[in-house]
Amino acid sequence: MKIATWNVNSIKARLENALAWLKAADPDVVCLQELKCEDDAFPSLAFEELGYNVVTHGQKTYNGVAILSKRKPEDVRRGLPGNDEDGQARYIEAVFSRKSGMVRVASIYLPNGNPVGTEKFAYKLRWMDHLHAYAKALLTLEEPFVLAGDYNVIPTPLDAKNPDAWKTDALFQPESRARFGALLNLGLTDAIRQVHGDAPGLYTFWDYQAGAWQRNNGIRIDHALLSPQAADLLKDAWIEREVRTQERPSDHVPVVVELK
DNA sequence: ATGACATATGAGATATGA
Numbered sequence: 001m002k003i004a005t006w007n008v009n010s011i012k013a014r015l016e017n018a019l020a021w022l023k024a025a026d027p028d029v030v031c032l033q034e035l036k037c038e039d040d041a042f043p044s045l046a047f048e049e050l051g052y053n054v055v056t057h058g059q060k061t062y063n064g065v066a067i068l069s070k071r072k073p074e075d076v077r078r079g080l081p082g083n084d085e086d087g088q089a090r091y092i093e094a095v096f097s098r099k100s101g102m103v104r105v106a107s108i109y110l111p112n113g114n115p116v117g118t119e120k121f122a123y124k125l126r127w128m129d130h131l132h133a134y135a136k137a138l139l140t141l142e143e144p145f146v147l148a149g150d151y152n153v154i155p156t157p158l159d160a161k162n163p164d165a166w167k168t169d170a171l172f173q174p175e176s177r178a179r180f181g182a183l184l185n186l187g188l189t190d191a192i193r194q195v196h197g198d199a200p201g202l203y204t205f206w207d208y209q210a211g212a213w214q215r216n217n218g219i220r221i222d223h224a225l226l227s228p229q230a231a232d233l234l235k236d237a238w239i240e241r242e243v244r245t246q247e248r249p250s251d252h253v254p255v256v257v258e259l260k
Numbered sequence: 261a262t263g264a265c266a267t268a269t270g271a272g273a274t275a276t277g278a
Contacts, residue, residue, distance in 0.1 A: 010267055036268065061268050112278060171278060208265035
């Protein structure tokens with residue numbers, strides 16, 4: 001079972017890219033972020049024609065998350081549980097039943113948080129605290145789950161080509177990194193690091209500006225975190241780097257985890 | 261370089277991203 005996460009930076013602008021990648025990669029579940037459209041405007045039909053079910057949690061202009069899946073989504077939750085006052089569409093979750101058992105999948109678009117020292121950064125940290133509390137609650141169920149999405153966190157210097165350039169950025173602040181680390185300390189597994197160890201050069205985002213892609217000036221900010229029961233099912237995890245060579249690409253590429 | 265690109269909104273310039 002292949003579960004992917006991809007920040008598409010507008011689903012309408014990226015529709016052809018997304019359809020092409022789905023046909024080539026054939027994932028079972030796809031967590032999308034930054035739809036930048038309301039639910040009614042999401043191009044569901046195009047994905048349904050490829051055999052996917054579609055659930056969305058969108059809003060006008062900004063944010064927005066979705067889950068595409070070959071299996072029927074069950075128990076769909078929109079909005080991060082316990083964070084009900086959040087007016088921004090950044091979380092959707094669904095459960096999938098398989099012969100070998102269920103798996104819960106969440107599509108997460110964590111706040112960027114820039115500039116540091118503003119309410120935006122405080123909002124990011126609060127959002128991460130809510131996510132921590134919810135992950136802790138989910139863990140008590142002792143079920144396989146995958147929290148996949150754009151975390152907007154560079155976990156370690158190994159996850160950036162030029163870590164010094166991100167020193168003042170919200171994505172690389174000690175407070176952001178500590179909260180990401182706290183998720184791992186709960187017992188969650190970073191699927192890419194589990195499979196690839198401390199390998200350098202594993203990036204999921206390259207800025208559109210200043211030839212970042214051509215210079216491979218990337219960062220790893222899109223992550224799939226697995227519960228212990230999901231980690232036991234982990235077969236492989238990889239980054240779909242070549243998607244960045246598409247015409248009019250997203251600035252992010254998909255991350256895929258394959259479970260038994 | 262409070263920039264470079266890209267996108268949405270809406271019809272020019274601004275907000276947001278990372």
